[in-house]
Amino acid sequence: MEKKIIGKAYVLGDNIDTDQIIPAEHLVYSTNDPEELKKYGHYALSSVPVEKAGLPDGGIPFIKGDDHKSEYSIVIGGTNFGCGSSREHAPLSLQVAGVKVVIAQSYARIFYRNSVDGGFVIPYESQLKLNDKIKTGDQVELNVEENRLTNHTDGKIYQLNPLGDVFEIVAAGGLFEFARTSGMI
Amino acid sequence: MRMTITEKILAKSSKRTSVIPGENVWLDVDVLMTHDVCGPPTIAIWKKEFGEKAKIWDKEKLVIFPDHYIFTKNSHANRNVDILRQFASEYDLPNYYDVGTERYKGVCHIALAEEGYNVPGTVLFGTDSHTCTSGAFGMFATGVGNTDAAFILGTGKIWEKIPESMKFTFYGKMPGYLTAKDLILQILGDIGTDGATYRAMEFDGEAVNSLSMYERMTLTNMAIEAGGMNGIIAVDETTKNYLGDIGVDEYDEFKSDDDAVYHSKYSYDVSKIEPLVAKPHSPDNRDTVRNVEGTKLTKCYIGSCTGGKITDFRYAAEILLGNEVKVTTFVVPASTAVAKQLEEETIKGFSLKNIFENAGCILAESSCAACLGGPSDTIGRSVEGDVVISTTNRNFPGRMGSKSSQVYLASPLTVAASAIRGVITDPRELL
């Protein structure tokens, strides 16, 4: 597990549901064909309404043109991130697009589990609501050991909740790795 | 120790005498359910992780229903069904319900009930967020992603955090103009789409007990819309009769202790609840039908695991009998068994199917269809500018197709009344 994760922030509103993260019509692509997998990155966050894409101003595409990688590697949300369906394609598509961490005030259970158990992105909980404090494009740095987020653009520092119970699974890289290292399978 | 029904079932499944909310436990899974969207990636992860020695922990406990993207020309979607078919034949799976055969059932959550997989006291996991639907049968049922499902497929086990429980009690006698959909929209408006995150939602009270199993499934189905881990209703005579009819008669009945501890308790007098809608673009954006009456519609949709059960069509037919719809109205039975019932059941000598046809509705084959948008050739899919009223469970942007469409969620009574007028209409005006 990396100790420091640095990248540009992409800021979203509250209640970002899985249909906004990866619209259902794209769930047909194979997840183990490397070429098709890229589609998940390409369509990541494609159903977020334009005015809410990249806050505070909106209108900032997460993915440009035909790309499948985003220039943003840290997604900042508000409350109830990842609500909606059980599709694991949601954290997967963020990972394919190059996202390493999501920081939200709260998560829907299945998205949270999928992120952790699949080892796709690290779902951090912020103590404060950060999606009205950080702007899309800000350069931010996550210190994983100290659960601290620094916004280099304005110099502000925020404390995040420790990963708690799931830390070991996150550190192992997912449920299977965790189960292997602990001798379960 | 005093425990809620959910805690008792999870204690049994984790082989403990008691459990406490917040602790993580490993559960023994009784049934794993998957479908055509999440089945193929689940199988891929299972093969990759367990490698050559990949073994299904218990074939009898694996249930697969292709149901999401079924009647489409989309080659990727068809390929997903082919993968399931091949997997089922390779491993000789007893519980695979293939498309294009007599065994095809339609939407998984309804088929689970009809086929007897919902057994009180057991633990069911599914790769679908609405797996919570099965909780109507006094069991623990919840949704997981593909990695968790692949882990269960190989081991029969999964970790879970014991949820706190919330209790929702509905007092009084259900008025004829209300359905279970109105009750759950009431709760969603009160607690919001994250009001029950990581918690169990337990439903009881005279009004809940008066509901049929299918109506109860509308309540538990939408527990996930409040973020709930599971929805649950204790077994009673109605449950026993339903199960008896389909030959399920061995199960454990659990009930919450009178002094069990709850995160919170809500109680409602159903005589005070009005027909409700969830306005665009969230299931908790509740309003009364009266307040949005007159909103012009372009489509009506009656279908899905929430609103495509036989009880939903009975409600709709009651209003549509002898009337004609003013806007395009889709009727999508959740399961093939429901489709059959539409032909067999009659009101005043007309089959429900005839009632819908005579009213000018478009009848589709059983599947998830436009409930989740689906590939571009999906029947009923919303297009730009659409204003839809639907009996489904989600109206997030783009959920039913176009992200510029507006979707209102409502009961089958409200949708049928609105179909006749072409504008959102309170069913009390037509009953």
Ligand code: SF4
């Ligand atoms: S009918 Fe809709 S909510 Fe139900 S399982 Fe299908 S897509 Fe999901």
